[in-house]
């Protein structure tokens with residue numbers, strides 16, 4: 397009897413431990429795992445994948461092609477290795493290293509927000525499918541008891557950006573991501589690719605299929621004003637959340653705004669207007685948006701209404717960064733802290749340097765920075781939560797301070813070799829061997 401009670405209380409203690417709210421969650425984005433990346437046999441003078449597959453690949457995003465120019469400027473820093481290389485998507489070892497690191501750093505987050513693009517660019521259908529399945533299995537094996545909340549990226553549909561209401565892609569994702577989509581939302585997910593879920597008391601996370609709004613989406617929609625009626629559904633979710641006194645986080649792959657590479661609109665302008673009008677109607681309900689897509693660690697504070705000052709409402713959007721180093725950045729993920737009011741108080745970004753990991757033959761992940769501390773936010777600002785007004789004030793502060801801005805700039809790529817190191821090494825080197833030695837000693841010293 398006594399031992400039964402002991403077993404029972406141990407069980408309770410274990411359950412208590414598993415479900416105790418940590419007030420922390422992970423934001424992961426743009427893993428771009430690719431089962432065919434081989435950066436050991438294929439290096440910067442070839443391609444990321446076996447040459448026999450290269451010619452079959454198609455892609456409508458050209459960022460990484462343009463970024464090759466950046467890579468070439470930086471000499472042989474593209475050297476391949478076990479953990480991949482800048483300019484290539486995530487290989488199996490880097491993905492595994494990420495999962496080991498996340499589980500060891502955050503074994504029991506309250507939930508994980510995942511803002512899409514699970515698999516590599518330019519994949520033919522068979523490795524695309526294989527990579528999607530491996531991605532889902534790997535996440536599920538690493539976090540069997542954590543609510544993982546995915547949203548659809550342009551590379552999560554095939555071909556790239558081709559998302560249409562009730563298409564086969566949505567059926568495929570409903571199955572592959574099935575364990576993460578609440579049972580009662582499955583039917584709706586299959587028609588438009590969005591769902592809502594409540595990972596903790598008081599919070600609803602709304603996952604939107606933003607690929608419907610991308611100018612690169614080649615489809616025509618039966619309802620061109622509201623593709624797959626997603627906006628109507630969103631508004632209905634916000635009304636319900638308001639009635640139930642729930643706060644809302646919105647997640648999606650592509651944020652509304654401008655991409656930093658071409659300054660092109662990321663959503664068709666009509667849809668941006670509709671979305672901002674909806675947000676402006678529920679400013680106290682929606683706490684923040686979380687997005688990915690650009691493989692950069694950035695944020696936005698977008699004014700959503702035209703109310704006279706000081707009654708502007710700014711929608712805070714936290715973006716990326718990415719795990720894939722394909723756009724010439726280091727892999728990273730973020731751990732957010734929030735309070736009982738579901739206000740975001742800060743986040744920490746963790747990263748690994750691909751170049752150093754390859755040199756060492758081992759990936760070491762470390763804290764890159766903690767947001768509120770790094771940008772010198774006041775206790776009042778942090779206590780009120782990182783809302784749109786706070787972020788907007790911060791943007792103005794970054795405009796005034798070169799020191800603060802340079803932090804933001806190097807965090808954008810998760811400390812990808814700052815230009816300053818490149819330029820200073822150039823000043824001391826006459827051969828590329830000297831240059832590389834200089835870079836190596838500076839990176840490792842950091």
Ligand SMILES: *[C@@H]1O[C@H](CO)[C@@H](O)[C@H](O)[C@H]1NC(C)=O
Pocket residue numbers: 437438439440441442475476
């Ligand atoms: C790249 O790969 C080719 C073919 O395997 C090899 O000859 C070359 O030495 C490699 N270059 C570097 C920088 O590793």
Ligand SMILES: *[C@@H]1O[C@H](CO)[C@@H](O)[C@H](O)[C@H]1NC(C)=O
Pocket residue numbers: 580581584625629
């Ligand atoms: C599915 O979407 C429709 C609107 O298209 C909505 O009325 C219904 O409540 C949704 N179902 C669930 C379970 O959210």
Ligand SMILES: *[C@@H]1O[C@H](CO)[C@@H](O)[C@H](O)[C@H]1NC(C)=O
Pocket residue numbers: 735736737738739779780781783
């Ligand atoms: C969260 O933020 C809202 C709006 O800024 C504020 O009214 C509320 O007091 C905050 N709650 C907590 C617990 O910080």
Ligand SMILES: *[C@@H]1O[C@H](CO)[C@@H](O)[C@H](O)[C@H]1NC(C)=O
Pocket residue numbers: 757758759760
């Ligand atoms: C890689 O790093 C980890 C953690 O720093 C360490 O435990 C492990 O022994 C290292 N492995 C190798 C092969 O150096």
